[in-house]
Amino acid sequence: MSTIDTHAGHSSHGGHHGSYLTSKGSLWADVANWATTVDHKKIGVMYLVALLTLFFFGGVMALAVRVELLEPTRTVEVAGEMVTTGQRLGVLAPDGVSPNNIYNRAMTLHGAIMTFMFIVPGIPASLGNFFLPLMIGAKDVAFPRLNLASWYVYVFGSLFALASAIVGGIDTGWTLYTPYSTMTDADHWRVVAMTTGVFIMGFASIMTGLNFVVTVHKLRAPGMGWFDMPLFVWAIYATAIIQVLATPVVGITVLMLIFERLFNFGLFDPRIGGDPVLFQHFFWFYSHPVVYIMILPAFGIISETITCHARKKIFGYKAVAFASLGIAAVSFLVWAHHMFTSQGELTAAIFSFLTFLVAVPTAIKVFNWISTLYKGSIVFNTTMHYTLGFLFLFTIGGLTGLPLATLSTDMHLHDSYYVVAHFHYVMFGGTVIAMLAGMHHWWPKMFGKMYNEPAAKLGFWLVFLGFNLTFFIQFIMGAHGMPRRYASYPDEFQTMHIISTFGSWMLLAGFLVHLFTFIHSLIQGKPATANPWGGMTLEWLAESPPDEHNFAKEPIVKHGPYDYDTVVPPNYDPADYPLPEKPYTH
Amino acid sequence: MSDHKHEHDAKRPDPATMTEAEYRDYMADPHAFHPEHHGAGEHAHDGEGHHVTSLFQLRAVLGILIFFTVLTVASSRAEIWVADTFDLYIPTLVNVLIAMSIATIKAVFVVAIFMHLKWDNRLNLLVLLFTLMGVGLFIGLTAMDLGNRKEFYDWKGDQIVAGGTGGSAGFVALTRSARGKDEPEVIPTSLVEHARNRAIQKYGEAVFAEKLAQKHGHHDPMPARTPNRSRATEGLTADLFDTTVPAGGDH
Amino acid sequence: MSTIQPTRGEIRTGPMLPHETVQKGHHWRTRDDEFDAGKLGMWLFLATELLLFSGLFCGYAVMRLLYPEAFANGSHYLDWRWGGLNTLVLLVSSYTMAAAIRHTQVGDRARAQMALIVTWLCALAFLLVKLFLEYIPKWSEGKRPGVLFDYPYAQHEMEPMWWSLYYASTGIHASHVIIGMGLIGWLIYRNAKGWYGPKNYLAMENIGLYWHIVDLIWIFLFPLLYLIH
Incomplete structure (x- = not known):
């Protein structure tokens, strides 16, 4: 076993400018500094704040939807109250707005906020922005000003979209399918505002993706070849490729949709000769790859946390890395599986086949993670809880996708709660859980504070159980024929809906606990050392929180990112965080 | 470099x-x-090692591009001339293939020389090729779906007709004259028919027929076009408006 | 591969021009890295441009497959002479753009400036032809997209669809030309101030790439809209 002190960037030999969080003096100086910063870390944190704010709004909408579904016909208390309040405030027309209409809008907003504004930019823009340059030993991303511009564009686009919510919201469903998006709601401007918001946020996504691709190509530290990169970097790289190649198509789609809405352009309108299914092709050519924009960074986080907290080299590094690229490639070949019920049979058959291909690289990843755990020295901290939770939930989510990829079963399950449960298991059980894993893993690095481990674990169990309570029952509901997006339903489904709604409250409680632990940590958390978990990737060489220029000296890569079996991280003090016995042996 | x-x-x-x-x-x-x-x-x-394209090369490429532009226009005009003079109809596919091939050749010159891709980092070429692959997949598979709605089951084919009827009923008119009115004007027919009816209302039948004849009357009636045959004429589809061919085109 | 050394510039006295003193960004190891990264970033952006237009090409392909006759009629409404003229104008501007970069690479700032101005004027000419010889006459005749359509002599029910695609694709292309004019104008201004030279021409190179893509799109739009019937 070699114990090489490789770490040129170790902070103990001075010359650093102070942490990036260091105040510039006055409050105004700080605000000005953060508003004009080109530092990827600050931009990452700014993204995180914006994202979590929007996650909160989207979550409120979800809770409203769940409350509405407590009763089979309608819940007058909530939706009716919202109607009267809206009318009193003058944002809703005095007539023609029913509680069902409110329900449709809440459901649409939940979907639109969570997908376009939270989960698509989610991990890459926040954690990716913060850690990608750190992990490859760079001082910043390739185009720092573009990075800042991306944040502003994103916020601007979100405000545009939220403006449509404030003046009453849209009821098209987040997919903006025509003719809902061209014919419902006599008021054009809300749909136009939402689609314009999506268009603008597309630019933010492209800027981020473009930046990351170039960063990975051009700014890796000396000695870091492609196969020395941490797998999170691979995942972000694959994600960035999808962002660059898929997002422009949604740009043109929503542009056409705006033309359609304003001038009845006709491309998607059968009255002029257009085809609504064409819109679905346009939309899903973007929005299916986007599903992988959402999940690939989550895979990357899991590769980091599972190795670090099981103190084990990743099993099959290249397989996991290439699986990321494979998923990115296949993601462009499967979009029409969202339209099995509306497209021609020939295409449906081809796309069904192609869809099954996605299972291959995904399964490679899951098996490799499980193999990584084998004989690892697993540390059961919050991060590991979330990592294992991810494996469990994502596997359910992935396997329940297979019946949806099969043409015959999809005819039955399409647009039912089964689909809702499936994608929540993948998107929430996958991405959000992994993001929580990443946040707990990197929290000490980002803010230089430890959090209360037992409280965080409590949060995990609430989130985990609440999530399963909310969504597992929906598989059964869907298989029994409960269609998605309906405000009213037959009485026989009520018990299951009530269970689901209780689950959503538990989920809320879990998030509140996490909010509390994070805030508590910021205020009076124990200061974190540079490397509290004994991580091997380069970001753990920086200070906690990192210096303004990341590393005091450009780091040189001399060991792989997961060489836990041969190298002891030099700045790691087991006293900070006791390891189990015999941590470095097989 | x-x-x-x-x-x-x-x-x-x-x-x-x-x-x-x-x-x-x-x-x-x-x-x-x-x-x-x-x-x-x-x-x-300092970028001094980067390739400098010679002016001669740039001018040669410009010449080639102009030559191919003339060629593609000429081929298009030639087809019309052949159809008019010899009554010989070249299939549409040939027309499309010639035009697109020439455009592709021009594009290759622009990309390779003007955009320096010939001397550039291979990675940039890779980006371009991946993009073109994405474009191909997108257009190809989408067009395949919309062109194959009746592939397997006839009964389903009757339900799924790609495109629409063009019937257009129910639009709220957005023309300037319509915007002035208090009541929104709803277009009762197809847009084309509506425009025609408005013109007839405005000019009267006789004047309109005269105007229409001025527009299209000098064209000989041509045989109806089939999907496989280009109807290469100077004018427009004769009598197409009155035929009972369903708007779905090739059905 | 011929590389011309920057011998043209005479020995000057006096203050350095901005392009001679430009430093690399703090996070780059070498200026070469910075240059390559800038170009890679631009190519990725061009990829997004191509995919943006691919949506329009896709709509064109699908609608053409469905309504070949409406599209044949449509291309007859357009005058190939104006389209051809615009094609030539854009090709010339593409050449002058490439030439401007070449002149900058060899340090000939005055000729580069000339070439840039010609490029800008070509872009303007393109827009003027587009606006005054194509859009305005067609629009006033009632050849308009979608529900705005008001042309009484149309011969096919799907002609509004043709005009929708015509206006969408040429309109989005024209908006790119307008943005390109802004960028080239900025280049002219900066070049006058001496920002570009053999060691610093990344911005010109990238804007050139953008301008060539605008040309490239038109190379395909021209036959699709004006020639194929």
Whole structure:
């Protein structure tokens, strides 16, 4: 076993400018500094704040939807109250707005906020922005000003979209399918505002993706070849490729949709000769790859946390890395599986086949993670809880996708709660859980504070159980024929809906606990050392929180990112965080 | 010119096998193993090594591009001339293929010479090729779906007709004259028919017929077009408006 | 591969021009890295441009497959002479753009400036032809997209669809030309101030790439809209 002190960037030999969080003096100086910063870390944190704010709004909408579904016909208390309040405030027309209409809008907003504004930019823009340059030993991303511009564009686009919510919201469903998006709601401007918001946020996504691709190509530290990169970097790289190649198509789609809405352009309108299914092709050519924009960074986080907290080299590094690229490639070949019920049979058959291909690289990843755990020295901290939770939930989510990829079963399950449960298991059980894993893993690095481990674990169990309570029952509901997006339903489904709604409250409680632990940590958390978990990737060489220029000296890569079996991280003090016995042996 | 290809295969020295002295050396000069950045001298750092395209080359490419532009226009005009003079109809597909091939040749010249891709980093070429693959997939598979709605089951084919009827009933008119009115004007027929009816209302039947004849009357009636045959004429589809061919086109 | 050394510039006294003193960004190892990264970033952006237009091409392909006759009629409404003229104008501007970069590479700032101005004027000419010889006459005749359509002599029910695609694709292309004019104008201004030279021409190179893509799109739009019938 070699114990090489490789770490040129170790902070103990001075010359650093102070942490990036260091105040510039006055409050105004700080605000000005953060508003004009080109530092990827600050931009990452700014993204995180914006994202979590929007996650909160989207979550409120979800809770409203769940409350509405407590009763089979309608819940007058909530939706009716919202109607009267809206009318009193003058944002809703005095007539023609029913509680069902409110329900449709809440459901649409939940979907639109969570997908376009939270989960698509989610991990890459926040954690990716913060850690990608750190992990490859760079001082910043390739185009720092573009990075800042991306944040502003994103916020601007979100405000545009939220403006449509404030003046009453849209009821098209987040997919903006025509003719809902061209014919419902006599008021054009809300749909136009939402689609314009999506268009603008597309630019933010492209800027981020473009930046990351170039960063990975051009700014890796000396000695870091492609196969020395941490797998999170691979995942972000694959994600960035999808962002660059898929997002422009949604740009043109929503542009056409705006033309359609304003001038009845006709491309998607059968009255002029257009085809609504064409819109679905346009939309899903973007929005299916986007599903992988959402999940690939989550895979990357899991590769980091599972190795670090099981103190084990990743099993099959290249397989996991290439699986990321494979998923990115296949993601462009499967979009029409969202339209099995509306497209021609020939295409449906081809796309069904192609869809099954996605299972291959995904399964490679899951098996490799499980193999990584084998004989690892697993540390059961919050991060590991979330990592294992991810494996469990994502596997359910992935396997329940297979019946949806099969043409015959999809005819039955399409647009039912089964689909809702499936994608929540993948998107929430996958991405959000992994993001929580990443946040707990990197929290000490980002803010230089430890959090209360037992409280965080409590949060995990609430989130985990609440999530399963909310969504597992929906598989059964869907298989029994409960269609998605309906405000009213037959009485026989009520018990299951009530269970689901209780689950959503538990989920809320879990998030509140996490909010509390994070805030508590910021205020009076124990200061974190540079490397509290004994991580091997380069970001753990920086200070906690990192210096303004990341590393005091450009780091040189001399060991792989997961060489836990041969190298002891030099700045790691087991006293900070006791390891189990015999941590470095097989 | 720096070449980043080698960056990835640069053999990483293994500190584990070094002696203590070697290791100290190695740490003192961290970039030494990275010669394409630092070993090759400073001249390569300021963009002076980049390829400079000669003016002759640029002008030659411009000439080629103009030549192909003339060629594609000529081929299109020639087809019309052949149809008019010899009554010989060249299939649409040929027409499309010629025009698109010429456009592709022009595009290759622009990309290779004007955009320096011939001398550029291969990575940029890779970006372009991946993009074109994406474009191809998008257009190809989408068009395949919309062109194959009746592939398997006839009964379902009757339900799924790609495109619409063009019937257009129910639009709220957005023309200037319509906007002035208090009641929104709803278009009762197809847009084309509506425009025609408005013109007839405005000019009267007789004047309108005269105007229409001025527009299209000088064209001989041509045989109806089939999907496989180009109807290469100067004018417009004769009588198409009155036929009972369903708007779905090729059904 | 011929590389011309920047011998043209005479020995000057007096203050350095901005392009001679430009430093690399703090996070780059070499200026070469910075240059390559800038170009890679631009190519990725061009990829997004191509995919943006691919949506329009896709709509065109699908609608053409469905309504070949409406599209044949449509291309007859357009005058190939104006389209051809615009094609030539854009090709010339593409050449002058490439030439401007070449002149900058060899340090000939005055000729580069000339070439840039010609490029800008070509872009303007393109827009003027587009606006005054194509859009305005067609629009006033009632050849308009979608529900705005008001042309009484149309011969096919799907002609509004043709005009929708015509206006969408040429309109989005024209908006790119307008943006390109802004960028080239900025280049002219900066070049006058001496920002570009053999060691610093990344911005010109990238804007050139953008301008060539605008040309490239038109190379395909021209036959699709004006010639194929």
